[in-house]
Each structure stands twice: as structure tokens, then as C-alpha cells.
Amino acid sequence: MKKHLIFLALTFGSGLVFQSLFFYIVPTSVPTPQWFLLGVLALGAQGRTKTATTLGFFWGLAQDAFGVTAFGTQGWLFALAGYGAGTVSKYLNADKWGAQETLTITATLAVAVGVQVLSALFVDAPVGSPGWGVVAVQTLLNGLVAPAVFWVFSRWADLWVLPVKNA
Amino acid sequence: MFQRHKAALLLGLTSFLCLAFLSWSADRVVRSLQTAFHYLWAPSTHVLVGSLDHAGRFSARLGQLLRADQRARQFESRWLQERLDTARLRVLEEENKKWSDLYHLPSHPNFRPVAGRVWGRDAADWFHSVLVRPGEPVSVGDAVITVDNNRPVVIGQVRDVNPDGTVRVLLLTDSFSALSAKVDRTGELGLIEGRGSGLLMNYLFADSGIRAGDEVVTAGLGGVYPPNLLVGRVSDVLEASGSLSKRALVRPAARLGTVREVLILACLPPLVP
Structure with a gap:
């Protein structure tokens, strides 16, 4: 349990560090891969549903706190994405490229739609949709980097030798 | 039961x-929570980015230090080479002096450079002379040179010393100007004379190998100019049929219209052995 919490905290911290470094190099004005979402999906696809849901919740809130979406929007959507990926992990092989891409593209589009719906429902003056062109580019970028992210998270989890049933 | 549905409960x-955050997004508590969340993670970004900036500056300074070290090594190497050259020249000078004494040869003239600034130009004499204010007193007849493309090049000669401290320098191109010169490639001697905008090299032998593009340098005869100062480059060779000599048109090396600083070579008495 203790090991699991350390894993959770370190993964959360490393994700924030990576995101900060990434945005130090790449300007935030251009579409970039959604690293947090991909990380959540990678963990969920390994069957680590609770870890993916928890990290999705906190990473999403971190994005909300720094971003333009209402506080809680991405926190909820990423938590849902983690839970969804964990639930369907029984039916797919996360090591297969096709499964990774399907999961990534579906989740990216679902999150994009979710952000729009939640903004429309909960925000009085939404900042405006980024447009489906941006969503398409983001989906493409997510799809391109997804295999690498899935591989990194698989190796990272292997390092900790955590049983999936406790995760 | 609880263990089985732990993930679903977590999601719930x-x-x-x-949903609470979203529903009460305008509420003070939720806003405070968002701000707290923001400020909880903001320092990590600043620390990271600050560290990266520090690392970048450190790398840049390290690079500068390494380049400075490399330059220092180059200078050290050149300094050593120059010390060796100086020692070698001293030996040669002593040897030369010994032979000169043996044959009773007169010493070469000695020059002291005096820096000067172009002070003005006379409208009536624009293309023939310039007024120069030297840093120290100089004499009529002293050579005047400048540096062009890191090479000393001849400009002319001091013609008058004015009471206000300025001197009038007769430019090479003036028709009254003349100096002994040689073709650098072949060593043939001739006389350079001013021809308005250009120069003419006279008294070359008919079998002279002079050709366009050759550099013409001072011969060092007469003790006015030190030897091997660049005068100009041959632009054309004039060969009259049946003539016993050749002439060459020479383009001055110094850009006489843009000269601002000059060196006046004050002639000193020959070194007494």
C-alpha cells in the first residue's frame, strides 16, 4: 500500500515536472500532445484503474488550475478517461499498437466533446471553442506519441513491481 | 463488496x-481552492524553469570561458613564436652589423612613426595634397603612410610645415611626386611618378617581366621611405615599339579620398654602430 502511494505521488510529480519542462521548450500557443491524458490512458490500459482515476483527477485539476477551462472540467474528464481505460483493459491488449491508438483517439475526441459540453453547461461566458481543426491536430499528435507514452508507463510500472489487482 | 467496487467508488x-467544483465555480470556497491549487504547483514550475535558466546561463558562461581559454592558448603560442622570432632577429642583426662593419657599409636609416589625423583639404588643391595634424613635430620630406587592409601603404610626403602645427602632405598622385620603387615579384627597380588620378612607373628595362596585377613596393633607396611598403598595383604595361624601356600604369593602393589617420615616418639619424 505504501509502495503504491509512493508510486502514485512520484508519477504525479514526474508528470507535472515533465509538463513544465515541455512547455518551457514548446510554446503553449501551438497544439501539443495531451501528456496527462495519455499517461492516464496508459495506466488505465494496464488495468490500474484506481491509479489512473486518481491521477486523472489530480492532473486534470492541475490543468484546470493553470488552463482556461472551468475548475473541475478536465479533472472529471481525465478521471473518467482513466476509469474507462481501466474498465476496457480486460478486453484489449495494451501492448498492441492498434489497441493503444483506438483508445487514444476515442478518449481524445471524447474529452474534446466533454470539455465543450461541460463548458456550455457550467460556464456563464465560455472562452470559445478551440475549433475542430485544433482538436484534429491534437488527436493526430496524441496518436503519434501514444505508443511511446504507453511504453514508458509500462516500463515505469514494471520498475515498481506492483501487482495490478491492488492498483 | 467495497473492495470489488473500489474503482467505481473512487470515480464516484x-x-x-x-461536479461540485463546476456547480459552485463562482463560489468563494471553490475559487480559493483553485487559487490554492494554482499556487501549490506554480512554484514547482518557477523552480524548474529557473533552474533551467541558471543551467543555460552557466553553460553559456562555461562556453565563454572555454573560448577564452582557447584564445589565451593561441596568444601564448603566438607570444612564444614572437619571442623566438625576436631572438632570431637579434642574432641576424648582430651578424648583419658585423658584416656591415667589416665592409664599412653605411647604416640603414631609422624611422620613428608619428601618428597624425587628416585635418582638412584645400579646395584649390583637393586631389594633390591633404592637411595633417601630427602628434609630434615632423620635418619636410618625411614619408607619410597609412594602414589599408592591415598593410602599410604609402600616401605621400610632407611638403610644408605650417606655423599652426599642421603639415601639408603631397599625395603620391601629384605630378611633382616621385619615389623609387620596385616590382615586388621580380625585384626590378623603377621610378613612380604622380599622374593626377594614378601613378606611372618609369625606367623599367625593355626585357622587364612586369605584368598587370604585380604589386609595386618602395625600394628603400634614398632613405625617405623604408623598403617594402605597398605603393600600388600594376594596371597596365605600356610598351613602345623600338623603345629601350617599358612603363607601367599603377593604381595606388591607398584610397586617398578616404584617408583619415596617417603615420608620418620621421627620419632619425642612422644608428651609430
Whole structure:
């Protein structure tokens, strides 16, 4: 349990560090891969549903706190994405490229739609949709980097030798 | 039961919290929570980015230090080479002096450079002379040179010393100007004379190998100019049929219209052995 919490905290911290470094190099004005979402999906696809849901919740809130979406929007959507990926992990092989891409593209589009719906429902003056062109580019970028992210998270989890049933 | 549905309960809890945040997004408590969340993670970004900036500056300074070290090594190497050259020249000078004494040869003239600034130009004499204010007193007949493309090049000669401290320098191109010169490639001697905008090299032998592009330098005869100062480059060779000599048109090396600083070579008495 203790090991699991350390894993959770370190993964959360490393994700924030990576995101900060990434945005130090790449300007935030251009579409970039959604690293947090991909990380959540990678963990969920390994069957680590609770870890993916928890990290999705906190990473999403971190994005909300720094971003333009209402506080809680991405926190909820990423938590849902983690839970969804964990639930369907029984039916797919996360090591297969096709499964990774399907999961990534579906989740990216679902999150994009979710952000729009939640903004429309909960925000009085939404900042405006980024447009489906941006969503398409983001989906493409997510799809391109997804295999690498899935591989990194698989190796990272292997390092900790955590049983999936406790995760 | 609880263990089996732990993930679903977790999702329920997070969903409840997120929906609460969204529903009461305008509420002071939720805003404070968002701000707290922001400020909780903001320092990590600053620390990271600050560290990266520090690392970048450190790398840049390290690079500068390494380049400075490399330059220092180059200078050290050149300094050593120059010390060796100086020692070698001293030996040669002593040897030369010994032979000169043996044959009773007169010493070469000695020059002291005096820096000067072009002070003005006379409208009536624009293309023939310039007024120069030297840093120290100089004499009529002293050579005047400048540096062009890191090479000393001849400009002319001091013609008058004015009471206000300025001197009038007769430019090479003036028709009254003349100096002994040689073709650098072949060593043939001739006389350079001013021809308005250009120069003419006279008294070359008919079998002279002079050709366009050759550099013409001072011969060092007469003790006015030190030897091997660049005068100009041959632009054309004039060969009259049946003539016993050749002439060459020479383009001055110094850009006489843009000269601002000059060196006046004050002639000193020959060194007494």
C-alpha cells in the first residue's frame, strides 16, 4: 500500500515536472500532445484503474488550475478517461499498437466533446471553442506519441513491481 | 463488496467533487481552492524553469570561458613564436652589423612613426595634397603612410610645415611626386611618378617581366621611405615599339579620398654602430 502511494505521488510529480519542462521548450500557443491524458490512458490500459482515476483527477485539476477551462472540467474528464481505460483493459491488449491508438483517439475526441459540453453547461461566458481543426491536430499528435507514452508507463510500472489487482 | 467496487467508488467521489467544483465555480470556497491549487504547483514550475535558466546561463558562461581559454592558448603560442622570432632577429642583426662593419657599409636609416589625423583639404588643391595634424613635430620630406587592409601603404610626403602645427602632405598622385620603387615579384627597380588620378612607373628595362596585377613596393633607396611598403598595383604595361624601356600604369593602393589617420615616418639619424 505504501509502495503504491509512493508510486502514485512520484508519477504525479514526474508528470507535472515533465509538463513544465515541455512547455518551457514548446510554446503553449501551438497544439501539443495531451501528456496527462495519455499517461492516464496508459495506466488505465494496464488495468490500474484506481491509479489512473486518481491521477486523472489530480492532473486534470492541475490543468484546470493553470488552463482556461472551468475548475473541475478536465479533472472529471481525465478521471473518467482513466476509469474507462481501466474498465476496457480486460478486453484489449495494451501492448498492441492498434489497441493503444483506438483508445487514444476515442478518449481524445471524447474529452474534446466533454470539455465543450461541460463548458456550455457550467460556464456563464465560455472562452470559445478551440475549433475542430485544433482538436484534429491534437488527436493526430496524441496518436503519434501514444505508443511511446504507453511504453514508458509500462516500463515505469514494471520498475515498481506492483501487482495490478491492488492498483 | 467495497473492495470489488473500489474503482467505481473512487470515480464516484472524484465525479462528485468535480461536479461540485463546476456547480459552485463562482463560489468563494471553490475559487480559493483553485487559487490554492494554482499556487501549490506554480512554484514547482518557477523552480524548474529557473533552474533551467541558471543551467543555460552557466553553460553559456562555461562556453565563454572555454573560448577564452582557447584564445589565451593561441596568444601564448603566438607570444612564444614572437619571442623566438625576436631572438632570431637579434642574432641576424648582430651578424648583419658585423658584416656591415667589416665592409664599412653605411647604416640603414631609422624611422620613428608619428601618428597624425587628416585635418582638412584645400579646395584649390583637393586631389594633390591633404592637411595633417601630427602628434609630434615632423620635418619636410618625411614619408607619410597609412594602414589599408592591415598593410602599410604609402600616401605621400610632407611638403610644408605650417606655423599652426599642421603639415601639408603631397599625395603620391601629384605630378611633382616621385619615389623609387620596385616590382615586388621580380625585384626590378623603377621610378613612380604622380599622374593626377594614378601613378606611372618609369625606367623599367625593355626585357622587364612586369605584368598587370604585380604589386609595386618602395625600394628603400634614398632613405625617405623604408623598403617594402605597398605603393600600388600594376594596371597596365605600356610598351613602345623600338623603345629601350617599358612603363607601367599603377593604381595606388591607398584610397586617398578616404584617408583619415596617417603615420608620418620621421627620419632619425642612422644608428651609430
